[in-house]
Amino acid sequence: MPAPGVPHYTAGPLLNGRGPAAPPGHEMRSTRHRALVGLLLAAALVLTWQRPLDALAERQVEAGLKRALIAFASARTLNAALSALQEATVSFQVGAGLSVKPGAILEPLDDVVEQFSNLMFLATASFAVQRLMIEMLSAWPVCVLATALLGAWAVLAVRARGVPGWLPRLALGVLMLRLAVPVLAVASEAVHWAVLERPYQQHAGQLAALEGADPKLPRAASSESLLDRMRGLLAQGGDIARQVEALRTRAQDIVENLVRLGAVFIVQTLVLPLLYVGFLFWLYRALTSAPGQVSPQRDL
Secondary structure, three states, X not given: OOOOOOEEEOOOXXXXXOOOOOOOOHHHHHHHHHHHHHHHHHHHHHHHHHOHXXXXXXXXXXXXXXXXXXXXXXXXXXXXXXXXXXXXXXXXXXXXXXXXXXXXXXXXXXXXXXXXXXXXXXXXXXXXXXXXXXXXXXXXXXXXXHHXXXXXXXXXHHOOOOOOOHHHHHHHHHHHHHHHHHHHHHHHHHHHHHXXXXXXXXXXXXXXXXXXXXXXXXXXXXXXXXXXXXXXXXXXXXXXXXXXXXXXXXXXXXXXXXXXXXHHHHHHHHHHHHHHHHHHHHHHHHHHOOOOOEEEOOOO
16 A cells, blocks of 8 residues: 555556556456557657658648749739839820829729739748747657657556556656647648649639739730820720729629638648647646646555
């Protein structure tokens, strides 16, 4: 019987130790449970060293990074063109002659493009951080630490000795940290292809159109091409009011497409990671905070 005041470790879902007498059949179920947990931990340890998940995750992150870079470059090009256009003055002859700044019509669009480019920079940085974290957490010191902790846990469990409560918690924490980012990258890209790819292609087409794919839209390849197209648009004399209204309507459509495209990247680089982190905390607590892990017993 343990000494008074000395903690006594009982058999919980993840701990192996000596405890009170178990009802019939409980020991067999407990043994099967420990065997299943051992197999899962062994498989996770294999993934830690063999790194097939890391290679897949790196490819997925590179794909997301490429999408974000393309959107970011397009947004910056368009932003530079609109900024130059806002400073331009177009003169044309209607009666005594008029001089206007067509870029003023596109000022709201320029503000949205500026915010969108900032968002794309953050999305690009998010993918780059994921790539860096995969490389850092796959380094051999992390793998050795996870192996040592799991090995110590397994030795104590096999020898049917009490397992200190901190050991499983630390071992699982290190193992989950090691595999968390690769799993996030693979799962996030899977959600993108299953749900987000269609809206991404639809709204990314608007940026492609701004760069000249659609001949009805001004090209964003250079500020000069935008200025030339705007001068041609406003130089149509009596049709100026209708042309300005058409330009304003088109600008509103572009704003909507940029906002929707930005939402796609927000979901993949912010919403999904936050949900994933919340799930990891819940899983960790569920695995390590089960009742009966540590029960102080005292002689009465």
